[in-house]
Amino acid sequence: MDINYKTIDNGATAEYEINKSRFLTFVEPIADEATGIAFINKIKKQYWDARHNCSAYIIGHNTLQKADDDGEPSGTAGKPILEVIKKNELCDLVIVVTRYFGGIKLGAGGLIRAYGKAATLGLEKCDIVIRTLFIRIRIDIDYTLLGILENNFHKKNIFIEDKLFSDQVQLFILAKKEETDTLLQEITNWTAAACKITKLNETYKNMPI
Secondary structure (H helix, E strand, C coil), X not given: CCCCEEEECCCEEEEEEECCEEEEEEXXXXXXXXXXXXXXXHHHHHCCCCCEEEEEEEECCCCEEEEECCCCCCCCCHHHHXXXXXXXXXXXXXXXXXXXXXXXXXXXXXXHHHHHXXXXXXXXXXXXXXXXXXXXXEEEECHHHHHHHHHHHHHCCCEEEEEEECCCEEEEEEEEHHHHHHHHHHHHHHCCCCCEEEEEEEEEEEEEC
8 A cells, every 4th residue: 555645735615606506615634533523513513504514534545434415315415525535536634515505406416516516626726745654764973974964865855854963963854764775775875884873753744746
């Protein structure tokens, strides 16, 4: 399974109207199911006078996904919202589409198209990113090697997270997990093995596409 996946970096809203029915879209990045449910409930409370507040979310790199029609005919609201998320290969987000009924029925096909379009319009306003798994690494070196490593890290776009200075220098860097072994060998070569390398924790960061 791919350790990196697409998600959104920001929330967004959109509005769409068809046959006098008004659709409001709310998109939000989430970390777990609890925050997703809390966001859905927040929108339902804020737009309590709407006929429907339909929703869908995918969490944890496709490990959990749910859709809710909220009173619309089965499969005409939550599912098309979910399908838009899946079509865009996104995870860790929730979409709520609020409908103010305008008095004209859209039919099952019309509802599916309307909710799908509303979800799409919301996502179009979001910044899509790659959530990338990094390994945090500590490197202990003499001061004479600092410039060599900094220059090489700059060339390879390796992010230096922190630097600590005492009798030696401690560099804290982030390396993409799939590139870690190669990078550690390069660091060893650049310093002629005159370094101490310690793998620390794993962490995800959002990277632009």
